[in-house]
Amino acid sequence: MKGCDQMAENMIEVEGLVKRYGKETAVNNVKFSVSTGEVFGLLGPNGAGKTTTIEMLVGLRKPDEGTARLAGFDIRKEIGEVKEVIGVQLQSTSLFELLTVQEIMKMYASFYPSNVSIPELIDEVLLTEKKKDRVKNLSGGQKQRLAIALALIHDPKIVFLDEPTTGLDPQARRTLWGIIENLKARGKTIVLSTHYMDEAHVLCDRIGIMDQGELIALDTPAALVKNLQSDSAIEFSLLHNEDVSFLDSLQAVKQVSNQNDRYVLYTDSIQLSLTDLIQQASSKNINLQDLQMRTATLEDVFIHMTGRSLRE
Amino acid sequence: MKAYWQLTLAQLLIFSRNRQVLFFTLLFPLILMVALGSFVGSGGGVSISVSIVNQDDTNASKEFIALLQETEAMDVTISDDLTIALDRLEKGDLQIVVDIPEGYGNAVSNRTEDDPAYSLPVYYNETNLSASELGLTVINATVDEWSKELTNYSPIVEIESQGVRALNIQYIDFLVPGIVAMMIMSNNMNGVAGQISAWRERGILRRMQGTRLKASTFIAAQITARLALNGLQALLVLLIANFIFGVSVNGSWLLLIGLVILGTLAFMALGFIIAGVAKNPESAGPIAGFVTFPMLFLGGVFFPISNMPEFLQPFVQILPIAHLSTALRETMNVGTPITGQWLEILILSGWAIGAFFVASRTFRWE
Known part of the structure; x- marks a missing residue:
């Protein structure tokens, strides 16, 4: 597998991504790279282009210009391979409400050639007690943890989390932070978008600040503050x-x-x-x-x- | 293959847990069948109530009444008061009122060759033309027969009527295949269009697009699950019609099931097209309604297609519902074998294949 060669170096290489909607440029020439095992934060207000950037990286939108390589696979040419090495939690994902936690995990597992142990994964996202409950009956935090579990079901190298804690109460946010920290400890490369400063500060190794479609700063949280x-x-x-x-x-x-x-x-x-x-x-x-x-x-x-x- | 089975299973679980949808999609055709079947179809054929007001009371009039009472097609009663009888006619209790005025007996028995024929006043309700006309025809025939008898007339030419089709088909027999066709159409088109567009709006499809799942696998699983559900529903309606209403299936059950499957495929594909065209779930309903509603009335569900006006015929003849209801009817009512229905099957297959081709082009994850 050609992707393996670059494991030690950069897991993600983003090269000048551009996305336009009509006359508006939603994402303008965004470049960054993320090394293996790093937690990379995309920070910015609503409409800054974070979600569009993530959607281009995971193959949901075609970039107008530029490209990116994820674990060595080009998002323009090898999207099938890319989808196998990434796990995605999208902003405001909704799932089949009438299925149970267990059933929906089994279903998502079937979309990939191989998957991790479902009971273990359910345990990891603290849903063991809820495994026979329907998605409809889960709280916001539980739904978000299920969404993250679905992103991990095929043991991906890179995990994309798009505003995972938006709309959650402080307690649920803390729980989710713990889960994300566990992922990092297991060596997953994580790209996380948020508009919560404290969250970025706690979780991220490096942060890219986006505003109006452009990446205006990129550094560690401490260095960014210091540069003030x-x-x-x-x-x-x-x-x-x-x-x-x-x-x-x-x-x-x-x-x-x-x-x-x-x-x-x-x-x-x-x-x-x-x-x-x-x-x-x-x-x-x-x-x-x-x-x-x-x-x-x-x-x-x-x-x-x-x-x-x-x-x- | 794993994904295909899991998705099919998931869809069947969703169906089984959405009891409300399941209940009403089945209840509606059943109620329609019971309602139309028992109001229109009872007794088989139209019954005509005739009241005779005998103001003459002679042997001649009694003889005439006896003759009318002999005809099986009519339910004949004797009434004393013309105004009461006419009142009942207006209310729809009666279809025909025959008035025999005083002096009828004299006029008939003393009649000579040169006198004009005696005019018998017959009243009918114009709001119920079909029953009235049938009644008038029967009375005319009876009067005619009797006149001939009175004058010792011997006809030169006579018609000998013989029933061509030995099958005894009632309206309910005609109705049930139509209702099954209607059910296949509306459950599949509305169901697919509504569900897929709702899933798209809520981002359920988008999330799946982020995995290795292929659109073709997703669509194939949808088709399988819906085929199982709608096939079972249609079969249930057929069984209820068969056992409770005594609607017979004269042709092969195998062919009938095959037609149900073919119809499901064709209308499901149309549903996928609507789901692709509709921008949101709110518009999917009206678009599906826009397509299904005219088909409900033009496609031979409730009335025979031959009753449609001439200028609509070419249009009606291409509707998939028309061919589905015709094929179901031929199979159930007449018992036509598959060899006699190749045109219907060909046209339905054409719709299914064509629509799936278009649907695969218009399918969108978001």
Whole structure:
């Protein structure tokens, strides 16, 4: 098998993928590579092109330009082989509601030449107690775990998870994180899309930030935050119509962002900036409401790069 | 092959768990059969109720009444009051009212060669023309016969009527093959179109497209599962018709089952085309209705195709439902063997093959 040669190197090579819908370019010249056993996150707001990128990689959409190789197989020429080495969990997948967990797993297993042990897989995604329940009666988190199990049924090398935790409660998200961490421990290469910063930070080895169809940054979570050059943020609210021109000239402040009168100052030195802010605000008789300090996050990285919030 | 069996099994499980669909797809044809069968078909043939108002009360009038009472085709009663009789006629209790006015006996017995024929007033309800006309014909024939007897007329030419087909076919016999054809059409077309487009909308098909499953395997499994289900349903309706309504199957059951399978294939393929054309499940229903509804009335389900207006005939003759209902009817009512139905079978096969060809081109996972 030709795919095996590249096992040690990059499991995924994406080369200039482009997808257009009419005049709109949904994905524009996206390039990245993922090495074996890595968890790669695609981060961005809704409509950034994450899902379209994943759909092109798994063979659900034909790219207009560019291509990608998954485990050495070209997605344009060898989609049959590609489908055998990948497992897919699609955004908002729905399954046959009237079948039970066990039945639907057996059915999906039959689509591939070989499959892993179904009882073991059910156990791994914590559905053993639910194995005889119909899909209809599962909770959102349980359905999502079943969807992940179906992606793993043929023991794929690469697993694509498209927003696996969207719409789940915090408890269910934590459970799912645990399952994804187990997958990583077993050496699976994982591509994960999300618009939750904390999730990307916890799970991903490297993150590609997408905005308006383009990959605008790609690095480890720590490096991305570090590259802000300002590791801290000061947040506060102001009343309407205040004169805020002084904020830009505060000591050590690198950037000011404003959303609905909620201001964030990015700074290298929280002490200098904060003292300066409070002094100036007092002398101008400006009331700083709900003042907070924190370290910068991926969310701040996104705002820094695009000027917009992730969940706008 | 593994995927084919698993998908077939899955579809059969889904069918068996969706009891509501199962129940109503079977209930509707059964109710239709019971309703139409018992309202229209009871007794076999049309019964005509005639009331005679005898205002004359002579031997001549009594003789005439006795003659009318002899005819088996009519249910003859005697009434005293013309207004009451006419009232009942208007309500539809009676189809014909014959009035024998006073002086009838005198006029008939004293009649000479040169007098004009005596006019007997006969009332009928125009809203029920077929029964009324049949009644009028019978009365005419009776009167005619009696006139000839009275005048000692001997006819030069006489017709001798003989039934050509010895089969005793009632409306229910005509109806059941039509209902089975209708059931095959609507269950398959609506069922396939609705389900496939709903699965597509909900992303169920998309998810399967992400696996190694081939479209042909998926479609083949669908066909197998539906063939099993719809074949069984049609067979159940036939058995109920056979045992409860005494609708006989004069031809071979094997041929009948073969026709059910052929019809299922043809209409299922049409359903796949509609599923491909429909943009969403909401439009699949109306599109399927748009196709099935005219076929229901034009395709010989409830009325014989020969009753259709002349200009519609060429159109009616190409409808698959027309050939399915004709073939089922020939097999059940007449007992025509397969050799006598090659045209129907050929046309149905043509529809099935053609439609599957188009369906395989228009099938979309998303």
